[in-house]
Amino acid sequence: MSSILVLMAGALRLDDNPALLAACKTGRPVVPVFIHDNESAGAWAPGGARRWWLLQSLAKLGWELEQRGSRLVIRHGNTSDIIGALLGESAADAIYMNRSYSPHGRALQETLHETCTAAGVECRRFSGNLLLEPEQIVTKTGKPYEVFSPFWRQAKELIGEQYAYDAPSQIPAPSAWPATDPLESLGPEPKPSCWADPISEAWQPGEAAALERLEHFLDEIAAGYAGARDVPGVDGTSRLSPYLVDGEISVRRIWAQSMAAAEANPAASNGIHAFLRELGWRDFSTHLLFHFPEMPKRPLKVNFNRFPWQDGQGEHLAAWQKGQTGFPIVDAGMRQLWQTGWMHNRVRMIVASFLVKDLLWHWRDGASWFWDTLVDADLANNSASWQWVAGCGADAAPYFRIFNPILQGEKFDKRGEYVREFVPELAALPDAYIHKPFEAPREVLEGAGIALGQDYPHPIIDRKASRERALAALAHTKV
Numbered sequence: 396m397s398s399i400l401v402l403m404a405g406a407l408r409l410d411d412n413p414a415l416l417a418a419c420k421t422g423r424p425v426v427p428v429f430i431h432d433n434e435s436a437g438a439w440a441p442g443g444a445r446r447w448w449l450l451q452s453l454a455k456l457g458w459e460l461e462q463r464g465s466r467l468v469i470r471h472g473n474t475s476d477i478i479g480a481l482l483g484e485s486a487a488d489a490i491y492m493n494r495s496y497s498p499h500g501r502a503l504q505e506t507l508h509e510t511c512t513a514a515g516v517e518c519r520r521f522s523g524n525l526l527l528e529p530e531q532i533v534t535k536t537g538k539p540y541e542v543f544s545p546f547w548r549q550a551k552e553l554i555g556e557q558y559a560y561d562a563p564s565q566i567p568a569p570s571a572w573p574a575t576d577p578l579e580s581l582g583p584e585p586k587p588s589c590w591a592d593p594i595s596e597a598w599q600p601g602e603a604a605a606l607e608r609l610e611h612f613l614d615e616i617a618a619g620y621a622g623a624r625d626v627p628g629v630d631g632t633s634r635l636s637p638y639l640v641d642g643e644i645s646v647r648r649i650w651a652q653s654m655a656a657a658e659a660n661p662a663a664s665n666g667i668h669a670f671l672r673e674l675g676w677r678d679f680s681t682h683l684l685f686h687f688p689e690m691p692k693r694p695l696k697v698n699f700n701r702f703p704w705q706d707g708q709g710e711h712l713a714a715w716q717k718g719q720t721g722f723p724i725v726d727a728g729m730r731q732l733w734q735t736g737w738m739h740n741r742v743r744m745i746v747a748s749f750l751v752k753d754l755l756w757h758w759r760d761g762a763s764w765f766w767d768t769l770v771d772a773d774l775a776n777n778s779a780s781w782q783w784v785a786g787c788g789a790d791a792a793p794y795f796r797i798f799n800p801i802l803q804g805e806k807f808d809k810r811g812e813y814v815r816e817f818v819p820e821l822a823a824l825p826d827a828y829i830h831k832p833f834e835a836p837r838e839v840l841e842g843a844g845i846a847l848g849q850d851y852p853h854p855i856i857d858r859k860a861s862r863e864r865a866l867a868a869l870a871h872t873k874v
Contacts, residue, residue, distance in 0.1 A: 398424035398485050398569045400478070402492035403467070404641075405500070405524060407456050408602040409562035411645035413521035414491040416560055424569035426485045427460055427467050429453060431581045432474045435503050439691070439774055442767035444736040445640065448600050450578055452643055455601030465566035468573055471580040474503055475510060482516065484573035489517035493524060493642070496681050497774050498688040524642055526554050526650060526678050529685040539686035540679070541695070541789040547675045559648035597735040598637065598770060605638035609649060613656040613667070620666035627728075627739035628812035633670060636771035637737070639677070646674060680779035683789050691762070691778040694787035698872040702787070704757035711754045714855050715746070716764055718818070721854035723830050724804035725749050727817035734817070736770035741807055747784040748798035753861040755868060758785035794869050797862055804830035820850050 399418040406412045407429075418425045433440040441449055457467040470477045478490065490511055495504055504520060511518035522528050532549055533539060540546035598604075612633045616623070623631025638644045650671065657667040684690050694700060705711075714720050718729035728742035738746070743765075750761045762781040766772045782788025786796075808814060811829030815822040821832055823843035828835035833847060833854055840847065847853055 396423055397488040398426050399489040399491055400481055400485065400487045401425055401427050402490065403427050403429045403456070404492070405495055406493040406642035406645075407452050408605075408643050408645065409456075409459055409463070410602060410606070411523065411559040411648050412493070412562070412642075413523040413560075414493045414519070415566075416563060417519070417521060418489075418491045419563045419566055422567060423489075424485075424567050425465065426481070426487060426569055426573065427465060427566075428481060429456075429467060429469050430474050430477050431469070431471045432477075432503070434473055436499050439497065439499060439766075442769070442772055444594065444768050444770045445772050446581070447594060448598070448637060448736075448770045449641065450581060451595075451600035452641060453578060453581075455603065459562075459602060460566065463563065463566045464568050466568075466572060466575070468575045469578065469580070471576050475506060478507060478510075481573055485569055488515075489519070491519050491521065494520050494522050494528075496525070496529065496685045498684075501685075501688075524646060525681055526550065526557070526646055526674065527682075529682045532682070539682060541683070543676065543679050543790045546679050546682075547672065550675055550678065554650070557647045557650040557654070559645055559651045593734045594736040594770065597737070600637070600643065602638075602643045605635065605644035606648075608633070608635055608638070609644065609652060612670075613652060613663075617653070617656065617666045617670060618660070618663035621669040624669070625741045625807050627742050628808055628810075628816070632740065634737070636773075636776075640771055640773045646677070650674065677776060679789075680773075680775040683779050684775035690782065690788070691774060692759070694785070695782060695789050696787045696791070696872075699785070699787035701871045703755070703868050703871055704751075705755050706757045706760065709756075711855060712750075712756055712760060714852070715750055715754065715756070719852050719855075720749065721833065721852040722749065722800040723811075723814045723818050723821055723832065724800050724808060727808075727814045730817040732765075732768050736768065738769070739813075741803075742813075743780070744784060745798050745800055745803045747781060749800055751781075751785045752794070752797045752865045753800075753856055753858060755861075755865060758782060758787070794872075795866060797865060799858070801831050818851070820845065 399421065401415050401418050406414065409415065453467065453469065460467050481487065490507065492504065495501055508518045527550055532546065532553060616631060620631065623629055635644065635649065639646065653667050653671055657664040687695060715729060718726035720726055724742065725746050728738050728746045732738040747761055750756045751758050758781040762777050765777055779788055783791045786792060786794030804814065810826055814829050821829060824832055824835065825839065828839060832845065832851060845851055
């Protein structure tokens with residue numbers, strides 16, 4: 396009996412995996428395959444943090460498949476060449492895959508579809524990584540939405556009830572398995588290798604961990620999510636974003652269980668619906684990337700092509716990357732990113748605003764740093780979010796709305812717990828100065844054991860002057 400190749404990329408899970416479930420229902424042998432193709436991904440191959448995550452996730456996926464009488468076949472190289480070889484090695488005459496929305500993923504899948512069709516090989520693509528497909532939701536004039544609120548109003552009407560299907564208990568196996576490459580073939584560990592050590596303490600990749608995190612969030616956090624989500628010093632968010640990047644958890648599973656939890660516990664309903672709105676932003680960002688595939692490289696608002704961004708390497712960019720700007724909430728966020736591979740969403744907006752507005756650095760340099768250091772680096776979310784902060788994207792915050800890192804810290808980290816955790820050299824400062832040590836009297840600094848310029852840097856910019864410079868730069872977009 397001929398077998399079916401199931402490409403697992405984008406859906407590294409067994410639960411609610413449309414391509415895998417459809418293949419299993421045929422009763423034919425199923426060969427789960429993961430192909431690591433950096434050539435096709437080009438500049439958008441996984442960054443360092445994602446590469447670490449991917450290795451752990453694939454190991455967990457392989458184990459889960461073995462529990463169901465199957466295994467994961469891993470190959471490294473050009474996808475088209477590998478598929479051609481695997482079709483022969485596994486006696487397969489069909490390929491099933493879950494739909495990709497990135498420019499390189501779409502191009503690759505389209506090429507595979509054309510090649511398979513010409514060769515008489517069945518090729519099926521399934522939906523399942525979004526709440527709504529990009530073709531499902533458009534404006535009255537048939538164009539894609541570029542503002543979130545009307546997008547979400549229509550989306551909520553179309554989403555309806557979401558069904559998530561359980562993982563198969565058994566997966567039909569072929570009589571002989573094609574060879575598999577070792578996990579190490581996917582590339583070296585991130586450099587420096589010690590970088591992954593603290594990240595591994597903060598996270599457990601894999602489908603089982605994703606489902607456990609969802610359950611914990613709905614049981615313990617969701618009721619207070621609407622207020623706590625902006626407070627970086629508490630565990631007030633879902634932290635599901637890294638699991639969604641490569642599909643270790645189904646967005647339909649998240650939606651279905653969240654709606655069930657809201658119905659079972661009306662007191663948690665407001666928090667849960669605020670959380671579901673954030674899933675809507677995820678869909679919105681992916682729809683933008685689908686309709687505007689140049690978004691990672693070019694501003695959606697073309698007048699920002701004239702903006703005089705600073706670009707490339709520089710002392711200010713390096714200080715920002717290292718968490719040495721002299722502004723505690725910014726430095727705490729950048730250090731959290733380096734130490735855990737993740738940053739609280741409110742702080743992401745603060746550090747991004749500081750880079751593109753206070754420092755006038757190009758948003759692409761910020762997006763590139765996040766791409767390499769975030770365990771939840773997602774091309775659509777990363778590009779759309781940086782353009783949003785920079786004022787040049789869809790539904791973007793006006794450029795003149797410049798986050799004040801001092802006021803933001805005092806509002807969302809009132810007692811300084813977040814700063815004290817990630818900028819420990821400031822831990823002994825009283826609350827009144829934890830977000831502005833440069834304003835602390837000498838005796839306060841001495842009492843806290845801090846010598847500015849030695850133990851902690853002076854601010855790298857004058858914020859009043861930087862704001863005036865940013866607003867002057869904005870004038871270039873109006874020419």
